[in-house]
Amino acid sequence: MASGGHSGELPEVLVLGFPWVLPSLESQFSNRFHFLKPSNSDLPLLQFLSSFAQSARALLIPGGGIQLTSAILDCLPALKLVVTTSTGLDHLDLPELRRREIDIAYAGNLFTQDVADLAVGLLIDVLMKVSAGDRFVKQGIWPSKRKFSLGLKLSGKQIGIVGLGKIGTEVAKRLEGFGCRISYNSRTKKPLVPYSYYSNVHELAANCEALIICCGLTAETRHMIDRDVMVALGKDGVIVNVGRGAIVDETELVRRLIQGELGGAGLDVFENEPEVPEELFNLDNVVLSPHVAVLTTESMVGLTQLVVENLEAFFSNKPLVTPFEDYSS
């Protein structure tokens, strides 16, 4: 049976998404907030919202686990705050939220280091065949075959960063430490950055041996890494994606990897998660990871804290801790 009633005078927080991302939120903070969860009800979502969430002023979206449509927003007339736990905001309609004067709090900088670390990890894995070597040993192939195909050096590689925001900048710093030469593509040239700038991702690809995709998904970046960019990168080129799957034309990526028209790929994100093209499963030059770049124990502890701080700030009319303000992206 659905229950949307208030619990005493606690501020009400509607929760839509993947609550497992914040496992300790309810156990630790149900004395501070009343969490209203349609997932506990048998009612269809919109019916639940229209019946029980009319007074909800705050919405929490753990794990970016729902596309926040106008149909949902229409059921939430009192909504003034969306707290989402991700860095990427492609599940939110930013112009629509601004039009409705609904504020956004997000993960801000919380995951930057983890995502940059995984990007470099995936690149090293693809080039130096860590996962492929692991399979070679664990599947008992080593004694019979002995020969393992050659890897590639990371040191000295020309790396192109797509999106030199906070995550891209951290990836660049790490790769500088490995002796890589860095160039980048961004909406604008960064004034104080020593790396070569290409205003066009196609030209960046033509001048690099690997591309690391660190930007967010927007109408402009959807399928930005298309056939032409992959052709420019060349048949030995490597693509690492820690941004969003749909930034890459996945069908084209898979086709080129199977045909040997691309050197390899390290992917933490996919176009239709959790669906991953099975054709990639047997390719040793492809490393797959289930969108886990941000999922470290330490970051999740920080995230719970950040969510609570943002909710407390909102309910006591104080400035949000990590407001999202850059509506231009």
Ligand SMILES: O=CC(=O)O
């Ligand atoms: O993908 C994870 C995030 O956007 O935080």
